Amino acid sequence: MVATSDRILMTAEEYLAWEPTQEGRHEYWDGEVVAMSGGTRNHNRVSGNFFNLLDNALVDRPCDVYIVDVKVQVEPGRKYFYPDVVVTCDDRDRDTQIVQFPCLVVEVLSPSTEAIDRGIKFAKYRQFATLQEYILVQVEQPGVEVFRRNERGQWVLSEYALGDRLHLESVGVELAIADLYRQVQFENTNLEFSG
Structure with a gap:
C-alpha cells in the first residue's frame, strides 16, 4: 500500500484484505482507494x-x-x-x-x-x-x-x-x-x- 498526500494506492488483493477492517467504506478504482462520503x-x-x-x-x-x-x-x-x-x-x-x-x-x-x-x-x-x-x-x-x-x-x-x-x-x-x-x-x- 502506498499513501500519497490525499491518495491511497494498493493492489486489489491488498484492498480486499484492508477494506473490511476500516470504519468507513472505500471503493476501488484501478489501484486507487476512494473514500465514500456520508449521505x-x-x-x-x-x-x-x-x-x-x-x-x-x-x-x-x-x-x-x-x-x-x-x-x-x-x-x-x-x-x-x-x-x-x-x-x-x-x-x-x-x-x-x-x-x-x-x-x-x-x-x-x-x-x-x-x-x-x-x-x-x-x-x-x-x-x-x-x-x-x-x-x-x-x-x-x-x-x-x-x-x-x-x-x-x-x-x-x-x-x-x-x-x-x-x-x-x-x-x-x-x-x-x-x-x-x-x-x-x-x-x-x-x-x-x-x-
Whole structure:
C-alpha cells in the first residue's frame, strides 16, 4: 500500500484484505482507494425505503437484496463499487461477500456523486451481462430514472414522478414511487412526503 498526500494506492488483493477492517467504506478504482462520503438523511431514507420495499417483495424468491455495505465487483482486480441498493438473483452470488452478477442496481443521487453515478459508474455497470435495470433516484425533489436493457441490448430511459408506479422488470416487482419517498423532507419545496 502506498499513501500519497490525499491518495491511497494498493493492489486489489491488498484492498480486499484492508477494506473490511476500516470504519468507513472505500471503493476501488484501478489501484486507487476512494473514500465514500456520508449521505444525507434523505439519501439514507430513500435508500432504506427502496431496500425495504424490494426485500419484502422478494422474500419468497431466490433473490438477495443488499443495501450500502455490499461491494459489487465491477471489473475483477480493477473496480469495486458500493451501490446504494443491489439485487442479485444469480446462484453464483450465493455464498460470497461480493456481488458479481447483479440484475438491478440503484444509486440514490447526491450533488457530489451525481455526475459519477450517471457517467463512469453507469458505463461500468453496463458491462454486466446480468444487469437489466439501473435506477437513479433523486433526493432534492421527487424523480426516478430507470435505464432498462431491451431485447437488442440497448439501454432505454424511462422517467417516473411522485404519482407513478414503477414496474421493475428484472425482478417482477411493482412499487409506488410515493413509497420510495416515505418520510422524506424536500428542502427546496418545504414539503414533507409522508406516503
